[in-house]
Amino acid sequence: MHKFRLKFAIRSLMKSRVYTLLNVMGLAIGLGVCIIVFLYLRSEITYDQHIPNYKEIYRVSSVFRVDEQLEEYGGAGVGLAPLLEREFPYVEGTTRLIHINESVLFKRPGVQAGNAGVALADRNYFRVFELPFLAGNPDNALSKPQSIVITRSFAEKYFEEELPLGQVINTNNYEYTVTGIIDDFPANTHHIFSALISSFYQDEKLESWENSLWQIEAHTFLRLNKPTEAGQLTESFPGFYDKYMAESGSGLQAGYDINLTRLDKVHFNNHVKYDQSSGNRGYLYAFSGIGLLILVLACINYVNMATVRSLRRIKEAGMQKVLGAGKREIVYQVLIESLVLGAAALLVALATVELVLEFTPLNSIMNKDLSLNLSRYSSLWWLAPLFAAIIAFLSGWFPAIYLSNVPALAAIKKGLVKRNRGLGVRKLLVGFQFTASVAVVITATLMYQQMDYVKQKDLGFNKEDVLLIPIRDxxxxxxxxxxxxxxxxxxxxxxxxxxxxxxxxxxxxxxxxxxxxxxxxxxxxxxxxxxxxxxxxxxxxxxxxxxxxxxxxxxxxxxxxxxxxxxxxxxxxxxxxxxxxxxxxxxxxxxxxxxxxxxxxxxxxxxxxxxxxxxxxxxxxxxxxxxxxxxxxxxxxxxxxxxxxxxxxxTPGVPFQFSFLNRDLFKLYEEEQRQSQLILYLTYLAIFISFLGLTGLASFTTNLKTREIGIRKVLGADVRQVVSLVFREMLWLIIISVVLALPLAYILTRGWLSNFAYTTNLHPLIFVSSGLLAILLAYIIISYHSIKIARVKAVDTLKYE
Amino acid sequence: MIHLHHLVKTYNTRSVETRAISEVSLKVDRGEFVSVMGPSGCGKTTLLNIIGLLDSYDSGLYIFNDTDVRNLSEREKVKLRKGNIGFIFQNFNLLDELSVFENIELPLVYLGVKSGERKKRVDRILEQIGLGHRSAHSPYELSGGQQQRVAIGRAIVTNPALILADEPTGNLDSQHGNEIMEMLSNLNEAGSTIIMVTHSMNDAAYTNRIIKLVDGHIVSEKQLLHA
Structure with a gap:
């Protein structure tokens, strides 16, 4: 029985190929965008979770109070870690880390010299961060001076075929011995380095520790066994302050306190200075919102097009009822079709996502390394089908109910079903689509204009044709x-x-x-x-x-x-x-x-x-x-x-590097550039989906009017009059949508532009021309459908129904 | 089998009330072959639809197989219709998405018959209507006469007690029309009860009884005696 229905569903979809293709495409776009958003969200909320014991690790930040102003820094003095360990016995371990922001030049005989990002860490680093070693012993890898622990890709670059462990590598001033190899880090970590150098071997005396407490030098991490100990530690910190810092503090007229943030929560703590974290919740919400919007637009399309198609299936549904099908069977049949479509859309979406992530600059625009990696995102394999099924089910519901309510008599009698039932709802849905699309078109145009303004603006110097060569040594x-x-x-x-x-x-x-x-x-x-x-x-x-x-x-x-x-x-x-x-x-x-x-x-x-x-x-x-x-x-x-x-x-031996001033300057707007790029992609998708939506509504409306058009033609109406008959019906919808879209775009863009001290003018012409363009586009789509019907011989349209 | 008593059906369009069926009383026994005739708009099809539980009525009594259908819900009507009533239409109403075989199979699917049993029964029907060699074809690849034979196959595959036919030969030439009538006649002889709406005296001649309907009233009934 199920097999029969499945066969029926597939045949039925294959029969209206154009419909099926458009619908699969629309739904695939919605699902694809959602999958990408899912990957993005996952990557954002799983920062540093590749470290097996991340739940035990806390980052210490320093809160300074000067003139009643509080400022938080993501680091602390180098003496804080050993002192905390001494004062609070339940602290399981501490470690300090310093990122070297400029990359360091590494040399080995017979290998091309090159720069790599490095960080300095004390001997305890791998006791706090339990990262698995590919080679070497984590317990003593950093216990001697001039030791270096390298990542897999660093090893591949400088040691090629050789086994790096115990080998030596040089920088301009020092020689290091490789004591360990770890795997490369995923993109969603704050610990970005390809080599870790042992450090903090100065004669560490209590006095120098105490003196360091007011300076921000190293990222400091604690390992705690119980989550409650974090609260316990911050509560008892004033005692520590009184013992070690109160005296110097009163001289400086300043206060000091610490905050503990669990490792995986550091990412969104972006009010903290001197920090590697870059997470932006606002961006996260915006991105999820965009995903949801595209999905809603796609679902609206599906509902619209499926309902249009239902009109042509009224007789079929009636016939099925005559042959013994109940309401439930019809609903079941339409939902199966919907699920088949959803499955096809999911396959297309997955393939498209893979292609997009692999072959388009989307990843670099988002500054991510997203991929459809099954082992990394095992949950995706049941989540995506489930999600697709839910979407297909919800979208299929409206047309299913619509068709199941068709009386059996519809197979025999004409005009029994009110064909324009639900037209108001559909108009509303398409209007929503249109508003959203026009708003993003205007927003994208204005963003583009601002980025152009940024490129063109006279900065008081000539940024063109200037090469920059860094002077680092x-x-x-x-x-x-x-x-x-x-x-x-x-x-x-x-x-x-x-x-x-x-x-x-x-x-x-x-x-x-x-x-x-x-x-x-x-x-x-x-x-x-x-x-x-x-x-x-x-x-x-x-x-x-x-x-x-x-x-x-x-x-x-x-x-x-x-x-x-x-x-x-x-x-x-x-x-x-x-x-x-x-x-x-x-x-x-x-x-x-x-x-x-x-x-x-x-x-x-x-x-x-x-x-x-x-x-x-x-x-x-x-x-x-x-x-x-x-x-x-x-x-x-x-x-x-x-x-x-x-x-x-x-300057022999120094690799020659250069950049262009104008490009470096444009990098200052990377975030905005990224946003405007994403909005541009969104615009393409929204336009495409709205185009589908409008096509659906236009074909629906013209279908309803087939008989009327025929009669008017018999009475002497020409093609132009027929087009305007249909267009008039939808013109108000479009005008209202455009009018609603204008302030929406204005609000969106103004918020974004407020990040700039210098902005391009919000020229009203952009709003007006985008609106007119939208109306023109709609006119073309509607004309296409009405002309198609208007061209049919009047006699044939009269036979319709 | 069928008992109609003072049945009334009215259509309301704006202020005008039209009586499609007016005080119709009729009894059809098991094994009868009845034809309903009358001018266009006299209510023949409406009467057939009411008998087939496809349409409702306003007053009077309709008993189908000892069941008063007045207060049946839509679901109960579907249940009663399934397997008990087969329909044949003037314009065949076959589903284009399905093959000849699958079209005939469809009522069995709704009846919940297992797939192996379905195949057996459909094959038997295909042989009976002489279209075994066409089973994988789509309906639109067949001639009108063949399509109507498929429709008949579909109507009888569940072994219904009652077959309702609405101008089954209306879209066919006389040769194919006679073939179809022969087929219905054979079904009747094998025990099926058939009610048929027709305009054709020739077709009505195959039946046992002719009921004439004018403006929703039964104006005459005539028994035909066959040799």
Whole structure:
């Protein structure tokens, strides 16, 4: 019996192939998006859960209280861990970890040198983090100085065929012995490094431990046996504070406390500073919302199209009833069809998800490594079919009930079933689809416009054609003058300069005293940059007054400084040139006296999320930072060639790396870029699904009107009049949808744009043209269907029914 | 088997009330072959639909096989209809998705007959209607006469006590029409009770009794004696 029904369902679906194809596609899109969202959510909420004992590990964060302000940092002083272990015997173990943010150059004879991300850890790391070892002994892997534990991919890169255990590998300054190999980390971890170096071997005395407590140096982790011990520890911490920190605290006029966060909860603690966590719950909700929206749009489609199809099956259902089928049997039959469709859609969805994750940049856009990995997501294999079945069941319900209510007489008599029953609901559903689609179209357009604005905006310097070469080692820093001299001879290099930082990347803040001013105005915190000779020329910055630096000043009483217009405005200087400033150097007895020699036009030293700050710049030639090289864009390759040769000669052994300033700057908007990309994908899907939905409704409406159209044609109506007859019916629906979509898009976009200090204008034309475009699109779809019917011979349409 | 007593059926369209069946009383015994005749719109099909439990009536009494059907729920009517009544229509009403075999099989599926038994019974029917060689074909690949034979096969596969036929030869030429009438006649001789609506005197001549309906009233009844 079931087999018979299944056969009937498949035949019936195969008979209306176009319908089945569209429906499977629509449903597959909804399911596919949900599967991707599921993988994404799973990856987000299982951070660090690859560590077998993650439930026992707690991260210690430091809460400082200064001037009644609380600030939380994801690290602590290096002495905190051993002191906690000493004071609280139930602490099973502690460990400290420091991430080295710049990658480190590793060398081995016979192997291409390369950079790798490393972290420093104390000897207890693997006693707290019970990571399985592929080789070596976790108990003593980090117990000797100059030991290194490497990941599988690090081993494959530097040791190729050899067995790495016990072998030696070098950096510029040190030699390390491999003492252990662990597996690579999944993408959803905060412990991102490919090698772990043993550290913290200084003579650790109680006194130095105590002194370290006010500094943030290392991520500190505790291992506790019972969850209640975490609360116990934080409750009894004030005793610890009184014993070790109260005295120094009162001198600093500050307070200190700790917070314990279980390892797997660290990810969403993103208010914490000095932290690796990057989780954003808002983003999580938004992403789930998008998934749900697409699914709802897809289900609406399914219901619509299945109901349209039901119209053509009224007679069939009636006939089945005459032959003895009850209501239940009809419902059963339609639901089986729905399940068959759902199963097909699930297969298509799984295949599509696999292809999308494998061959499109979606993973890199989301900064994830999602895949349909069965062993990793075993739950997916029963969840996905179950979910598909539920969706198919729910979507199939409406058409099933619709058909099962058809009386048996419908097989024989015409006009017995009100064919436009439920039309209002369907119009509402399609209207919802349309509103959502128009809203995302407008949102995507505005996001795109803002990203374009970010790319085009005049930043106060010329970001094009500037190459950046990082200066990370002392050899390169000391060779800067030589390098620049050599580069000056290249016909492809226009100008070059060193600077400690690049715009948009961690510009320092510094305290400046203004002698001669009084009260609040006598001391200000401003942006601070150290730049080399020719910096302003290389960056093509404009001077409003005065000039830039001319080489190293001789032993002067005052240091020349350049300021921006924002600084002049803040200080209210009528004549800025010659103004005196004092740069406060923290930890040093004396301040540096300075004198303004030039004012540059305001420039965006930060990303466009932030306003331009008052900025002060001093001269420093040999500094760690970046060499800025303005090249001839026509001869980029020759310029690069010259650069590489120069560096190879003057800084042998240092790998030549470079980037483009304009691209680095655009990376500041990675998050927004990612969001606008995702919204763009969403837009394609929403448009596609709404197109299906509108197609369904248009074909439904024209079907209802077949007879009317026939009669009108007999009476002399032409094709255009027939189209407008159908279009008029749906025009209001579309107009209302568009009108609702406009404010929705406005609200969505404004929230997103509020992240930027500099934004493009929300031009009303975008809203109007998107709305008109939507109406036009709808008109085309509706025309297609009405013309199809209008073209049929009037006699044939009259025979209909 | 069938007992109608002062049956009334009215249709209400806006303010106009139309009496489709007016005070019809009729008895049909087991083994009879009755034809219902009359002009278009006289209520023949409505009467057939009521007898077939496809349509309701407003007043009067209808007893089918000793059961008063007045207060039966839709589900009970389905149950009573299944296996007891077979239908044959002027336009065949075969399902295009299914093969000839499966079309005939369908009522057995709804009756919950096991698959092995179904095959046996359908094969027997196919032989009886002379379409064994066409069993895997789709209905639209057959001629009109063949399609009607499939429809008859479908109507009799459950061995129903009653067969209702609504102008079974209406869409067929006279040669195929006679074939179908022969077939119904044979079924009747084998014991089936048949009620048939028809316009054709030729077809009515195959039956035992002719009932004439005008404006919802039975105006005459005529017994036919066959040699």
């Amino acid at each position: 002392t050899l390169t820093a000391r060779s800067i003058s030589d390098i620049r001299q050599k580069l000056a001879r290249s016909p492809y290099v226009k100008s070059s300069s060193s600077a400690q930082t690049i715009p948009g990347k961690s510009v320092d803040r510094i305290v400046i005293n203004f002698p001669g001013m009084e009260g609040v105005a006598s001391q200000q915190v401003v942006d601070f940059m150290m730049v080399g000779a020719d910096y302003f020329q290389t960056m093509e910055m404009e001077f409003v007054k005065g000039q830039g630096f001319n080489g190293q000043p001789e032993e002067l009483e005052t240091y020349p400084v350049v300021v921006n217009e924002a600084m002049v405005r803040m200080m209210g200087w009528k004549d800025p040139i010659g103004q005196q400033v004092e740069i406060v150097a923290p930890g040093q007895a004396e301040n540096y006296p300075g004198q303004v020699i030039g004012v540059v036009r305001d420039f965006n030293a930060h990303s466009l999320h932030d306003d331009i700050e008052p900025t002060i710049m001093t001269y420093q030639e040999e500094t760690a930072g970046y060499l800025h090289v303005r090249v001839d864009s026509e001869n980029l390759l020759s310029a690069l060639n010259d650069l590489e040769k120069t560096f190879a000669k003057l």
